[in-house]
Amino acid sequence: MNEICIEAKEIIFHIYMLQALYIVISFIRMLLGLQYNRRMQILFLNPFHGGSHAVVAEGYAAHSTHTVDLLTLPVIGGWRWRMRGAAITMTRMVRARALRPDLLLTTDMLDVTTFRALTRDVLPPTLPMVLYMHENQLTYPLPDQRARDLSFAWVNYTSALAANAILFNSEFHRRTFLAALPDLPGRYFDHQELDMIEQIATRSQVLSPGIDLARHQAYAPAPRTDDPNRPAVILWNSRWDYDKQPEQLFEALEVLAVRGIDFRLIMAGDCVDPGAERFMLARERWAPYLLHWGYASDFATYSRLLHQADIVVSTALQEFFGIGIIEALYCGCIPILPRRLTYPDLLPATYHADCLYNSLEELVDRLQHAIDHRHRLRRLPWRNVAAPYDWATMAPRYDAVLAEVAAQNRRETEGRDS
Numbered sequence: 001m002n003e004i005c006i007e008a009k010e011i012i013f014h015i016y017m018l019q020a021l022y023i024v025i026s027f028i029r030m031l032l033g034l035q036y037n038r039r040m041q042i043l044f045l046n047p048f049h050g051g052s053h054a055v056v057a058e059g060y061a062a063h064s065t066h067t068v069d070l071l072t073l074p075v076i077g078g079w080r081w082r083m084r085g086a087a088i089t090m091t092r093m094v095r096a097r098a099l100r101p102d103l104l105l106t107t108d109m110l111d112v113t114t115f116r117a118l119t120r121d122v123l124p125p126t127l128p129m130v131l132y133m134h135e136n137q138l139t140y141p142l143p144d145q146r147a148r149d150l151s152f153a154w155v156n157y158t159s160a161l162a163a164n165a166i167l168f169n170s171e172f173h174r175r176t177f178l179a180a181l182p183d184l185p186g187r188y189f190d191h192q193e194l195d196m197i198e199q200i201a202t203r204s205q206v207l208s209p210g211i212d213l214a215r216h217q218a219y220a221p222a223p224r225t226d227d228p229n230r231p232a233v234i235l236w237n238s239r240w241d242y243d244k245q246p247e248q249l250f251e252a253l254e255v256l257a258v259r260g261i262d263f264r265l266i267m268a269g270d271c272v273d274p275g276a277e278r279f280m281l282a283r284e285r286w287a288p289y290l291l292h293w294g295y296a297s298d299f300a301t302y303s304r305l306l307h308q309a310d311i312v313v314s315t316a317l318q319e320f321f322g323i324g325i326i327e328a329l330y331c332g333c334i335p336i337l338p339r340r341l342t343y344p345d346l347l348p349a350t351y352h353a354d355c356l357y358n359s360l361e362e363l364v365d366r367l368q369h370a371i372d373h374r375h376r377l378r379r380l381p382w383r384n385v386a387a388p389y390d391w392a393t394m395a396p397r398y399d400a401v402l403a404e405v406a407a408q409n410r411r412e413t414e415g416r417d418s
Contacts, residue, residue, distance in 0.1 A: 048082045053075075064399055087110060104128070105402065108159070138177060169207070178200070231263050232371040253265070311335075330387065
């Protein structure tokens with residue numbers, strides 16, 4: 001009987017010990033969970049702080065639950081100089097501020113390998129780094145007669161190799177960059193290291209730009225009446241540059257004018273050279289149709305122009321995402337877009353027949369159809385197509401992705417140290 005009592009006491013003792021061990025393990029897990037999910041200090045290095053690069057950087061800093069410190073350089077130096085020199089300048093900026101971030105976030109305009117080498121004594125070598133690809137210099141279309149400088153493409157390649165994670169603004173961008181990448185080292189004689197490209201693919205994912213769409217609501221007009229005599233308003237809110245092909249838009253408008261179709265025109269995109277002869281000639285030609293010409297320098301004016309338009313059109317040769325199109329959709333515009341690049345992914349398939357085109361002839365036909373049926377087409381839920389890109393939705397996604405990169409990096413570091 002005594003032996004049985006002793007065994008029972010031993011069993012009870014072991015049960016208590018197991019329970020105590022379980023409590024300790026649970027407490028440790030809780031502490032680790034707090035560590036992994038705590039608010040991070042993110043250093044966002046933005047070497048080309050303008051356009052979509054600035055929109056994403058400032059928007060994320062404003063909407064993230066993490067603390068996001070921005071270090072930026074202006075676009076006035078030009079993208080080529082930024083890709084060559086920003087790593088050196090930003091190293092000096094980091095040293096001057098004595099920052100201790102939990103994670104580095106940067107864009108395709110930074111030479112990551114040079115930056116990491118120059119900051120090796122002030123930033124931990126295990127500090128995770130995330131590369132956001134707005135564009136790349138391997139598949140970006142070039143003007144006629146311009147040869148591609150592969151040194152910039154090589155910066156994109158080595159930066160992706162050095163990053164813990166690579167985020168692309170669209171699946172189209174991710175797919176085309178990874179498909180073209182093997183030809184970059186593949187043109188050389190030996191040691192092409194093509195297996196490294198698969199590592200880039202494994203560490204890459206799509207994270208669309210966040211956009212402050214809700215801000216447009218303050219400039220929405222009162223609901224319109226369907227006046228059949230009101231001319232349709234066509235909007236262009238792309239850059240005036242070779243890769244956006246404004247001349248193709250004007251060719252289509254000429255056909256519409258010959259057909260006797262009445263419309264009005266808002267040309268609200270930025271222009272690289274506002275004094276260019278072709279720019280001034282186009283303004284003179286379309287003066288009778290114009291409601292607005294030139295870059296809208298303040299947000300209120302820009303938003304009112306988007307709300308005023310019925311149709312937004314693109315003729316782009318290059319578009320890795322399309323923030324301007326999403327903004328126009330949010331403001332109720334009917335999109336007429338090329339059936340290429342990222343555009344088919346932006347629109348639900350049910351809208352492709354009315355909104356996408358393959359040729360100049362189809363562009364003209366889609367525009368005329370949108371003009372003739374604009375009152376019906378404008379009632380479609382275009383805002384619902386755009387709304388998922390608002391920062392209210394996107395900021396938590398950014399936070400979660402970056403927190404997981406940091407946690408994964410921590411697990412790998414602890415695994416190597418154990």
